[in-house]
Amino acid sequence: MKILIVDDELLAREELKYLLSKDKRLEIVGDVGSLDDALEIINKREVDLIFLDIQINNENGVEFAEQIKEKEMGVIFATAYDQYAVQAFSLNAIDYLLKPFSEERVLQSIDKAFKKINKKEKPSPFRKLTFWNEEKMVVVAPEEILYLTVEDRKVMIYTTKGILTDNGPLQSTIEKLDPNLFIRTHRSFVVNIEKIEEIIPWFNNTYILKIVGLKNVEIPVSRGYIQEFKKRIGLM
Template sequence: MKCLIIDDEPLAVDIIEAFTEKIPFLEVVKTFNNALDAFVFLNSNKVDLLFLDIEMPNLTGVEMVKSLQNSEVQVIFTTAYSEYALEGFNLNATDYLLKPIAFPRFLKAVNKAKEKFEAKQENISTQNTVQNNQTTSLPEYIFVKSEYENLKINLSEIVYIQGLKDYIKIYLKNADKAILTLSSFKEILKKLPVNFLRIHRSYIVNVDFINSVQKSKVIIEKQRIPIGETYKEEVFEKLGI
């Protein structure tokens, strides 16, 4: 975690910097003796954690945090004044250390910051994975083999799919007849994006074409397609019903 130490007392800066050197996951990027210079630095540099004194000239630590409220940087206040504790926590500070700071208490505070940092990174990673999966699972078309040729089908034109033992029938918008192809539901589902929903052991529907949903049926272009009992709960949940 990249961090800044901001304190108008040089001795306090030295103590905190010495503490951070004992902790492998902390990297002190820079130290400041006033909050104003640190604020300018943060406008063009990203860090993860601030060790921030409160009583400083020109710009107090509290004023600085209020100016950084849209920032995701964590703050650990370091001060000799306990009366600021409540205000510190109202500003969502990760922790509040009273001077003189003992190393065990310092370690507890930075471990708390580390947990929050790792949780945030994990959340970002999960979101990126979901976005990547959605991106890779949203092709514009698929090819299916029908009789003696491979047909290109635009996914946006698929209304619903019906399973018939070893075959499936793909019903397209404004098409005179369905396309019959040798495939299983398992195989075709791998090719379909998230707007396709299996509602029955024999039916997959394109959610974009659903006109209405009844207790046990989905209405798509005047077609009444059954919802299987084993699929009901998942179907209603995904449709937000």
């Protein structure tokens, strides 16, 4: 895997290079301190994965990631700023690393990157799902699902096509979903990670989630699921 490191701090680039050198599957094709230099390398070299800071010489790394989205390379944000995590995942970032880096987290991010690349190369078993809408079944793609919850002992699937239902317990429905795309936040809620728009701190170190396009919906992240949630979105 060919990697580009973009950070205006030399020490941060050197630290990442050192940690990444421990994985022999990786080739660092460049480390640069500006977005202009990054774009030059991207246009000239093959790049599979970019480690990208958020604030680079008064420029915004998230906006840069949006600009290069058509290049179809993986992006891992590596930054001291935790407030951009939701925006980063809306761009389908592979991971969100907070400084100071640890070897464990960096290598964990690389494993995520390889899994995502392998997933692109292999047909996904989760491409289409069928759920009930009253007396008919509706076919939906995973990315059309916003969240799931349990109401009156029935699994309710909220999608861009409307509200669908599934028979059986919530866990049975969860097993049909792509584990890389969905996360359980509460015993009665499952959320599409890419549809999270806001993360609001709540009581007892928990969170409330706001979903894209659903102004009046609040999804709880309960204490029993908080650690896994924070790991998945890069907050720890």
